[in-house]
């Protein structure tokens with residue numbers, strides 16, 4: 036396992052960490068094959084369904100729906116901007132790619148949040164969990180993003196599923212962190228008030244901690260979605276589909292025109308997702324209540 | 330000299346809250362720390378084992394009493410009060426709420442006790458910002474499982490009680506600090522528990538609002554008769570509100586007593602220093618400084634007797650009371666002596682009704698204005714108008730100076746009113762310890 040020396044000639048022993056991880060992954064692949072198959076089927080069908088819903092109707096119908104969402108979340112300016120932006124995407128012939136990417140982002144973000152928010156709550160309430168989770172998140176966040184693609188490809192081969200899984204892993208950290216932070220930041224006296232009047236912990240969580248942490252949790256949701264979008268582009272390298280595929284293709288062919296168009300479509304998607312989700316954070320009841328003063 | 334409960338007047342009824350030998354140590358080895366403390370170690374000696382926030386606290390709080398816990402920052406007040414509703418569990422000792430021992434109940438029973446027996450008002454209000462004032466006030470009832478219509482009605486009643494009737498639909502962020510704390514108070518009142526815990530409830534308010542809230546609390550207390558445990562680091566507040574006061578220092582209760590006991594008989598240097606800067610004029614009341622009137626005569630007696638009594642006592646006026654000791658007024662020597670000479674039988678026509686009276690609970694601060702408007706001592710009378718004692722101006726000035734009593738005679742020089750007051754008051758009173766006036770001189 037440990038060779039005598041490295042080829043650099045020094046006496047540092049060569050630790051085959053990489054090889055261990057590799058054999059661990061292949062052991063996992065062999066052992067949990069049915070599990071991975073089930074996961075793969077689940078993600079694939081969810082993604083396919085969503086992509087179908089987004090790309091089947093004429094583009095302006097979907098663009099109008101998204102514009103209406105933006106209007107509802109923030110106002111008419113964002114609504115109009117959204118509609119024009121998505122028309123531009125269609126005009127650049129990137130519509131189908133953009134919708135596939137959007138579907139990837141949505142599926143990956145939902146999964147990341149469904150796992151991440153409860154984990155964040157748990158970590159906020161339990162010091163041991165927090166101490167275990169924190170370094171893992173640090174590790175996951177600092178690892179170069181496309182490294183996640185390698186094991187996921189080994190396990191799930193190519194296509195959207197390894198892209199989704201790698202995206203979930205890459206994007207989950209702020210979902211956990213912001214949730215934990217938000218709940219820990221809730222005024223201890225208010226939580227104490229809940230306890231002092233005889234509320235159960237579960238009810239305090241539901242009626243006090245989560246509502247008061249909501250603006251912070253929503254900021255985490257925004258971060259998760261933005262990270263997911265950036266990872267979706269990277270996962271074009273494994274043929275996950277969407278705008279990432281064109282970006283990777285443009286890179287390989289040194290095709291400036293294609294690269295610009297696909298890149299601009301990503302930017303439009305990013306602005307739309309960012310503005311809408313950050314507007315949702317402002318709509319949390321606590322955020323609104325605090326704004327009522329000014 | 331630690332003031333354990335044995336040195337305090339034991340409440341006659343079964344206590345509403347009872348604290349027995351309670352310790353709270355935060356840190357790695359709380360149990361060991363308590364054992365050392367019980368064996369006589371000091372707080373500093375057990376520092377390595379943990380922070381001893383509360384050390385051997387024992388006291389009983391009677392139903393309907395306002396019990397104030399006072400001490401400097403870090404003396405353990407918050408920790409103590411949080412053990413009274415089980416937010417903290419004591420490291421050692423027992424806390425009893427009525428007959429329920431908090432150490433012996435499980436989580437579910439503890440929550441039931443919090444819902445039914447004890448509520449709390451917080452220093453920084455601790456309101457739910459996303460809920461309206463009414464919903465905040467209704468929160469304890471919601472936890473108690475009261476139906477919506479009923480809890481809104483009760484919450485509205487509580488808001489009415491604290492003077493926030495028109496604010497039910499506002500959000501806490503739209504209210505001023507004083508109003509927010511009223512919501513906090515209304516919330517605790519809506520819970521309708523016998524015991525109310527208030528941890529520095531008024532400390533975050535500015536002085537004017539604060540004294541307004543103090544008055545309101547006393548008023549509500551009069552009406553509702555709750556048992557209140559009130560934490561403060563402000564001695565004036567403690568003295569104003571507290572039926573009894575516990576002074577804490579470094580986790581220990583160093584004295585328990587009424588405000589007057591603590592002022593006049595501090596248990597040690599610490600308490601003495603603490604009370605040195607108290608505004609005595611707000612703490613001491615007319616009853617605590619009043620003296621027994623030198624001469625009182627009953628309205629049925631004649632001027633001859635009155636004149637003789639005044640001469641014997643070397644004063645120039647006497648208080649006239651009826652058989653029930655109801656104050657009728659003053660009779661002056663310059664009226665009584667000629668009348669006695671002329672053989673007048675009755676005092677009645679000679680009584681000067683123009684005596685300024687004050688209630689025994691009036692703080693000294695409020696005695697200065699009436700005292701300035703009259704040349705005779707203030708008469709202290711109870712609700713039925715019975716004469717309890719008198720407050721000469723000299724006594725008033727003496728009482729304002731901290732320290733030992735009985736040296737007030739020398740500084741006549743600063744009293745611009747010395748001629749009259751010397752004549753009317755009772756200088757160098759041998760009876761100045763304020764015991765109750767007797768019928769002595771009247772018959």
Ligand SMILES: Nc1ncnc2c1ncn2[C@@H]1O[C@H](COP(=O)(O)OP(=O)(O)OP(=O)(O)O)[C@@H](O)[C@H]1O
Nearest residue numbers: 355380382400401402403404405406407408409562
């Ligand atoms: N949760 C805790 N963990 C560790 N130490 C604590 C904890 N709570 C309080 N202490 C310590 O216990 C001591 C008493 O604190 P406590 O809050 O009861 O004081 P206090 O009299 O309420 O002071 P203040 O007037 O500042 O509110 C302090 O030394 C404090 O540092």
Ligand SMILES: [Mg+2]
Nearest residue numbers: 406407408529
């Ligand atoms: Mg405190």
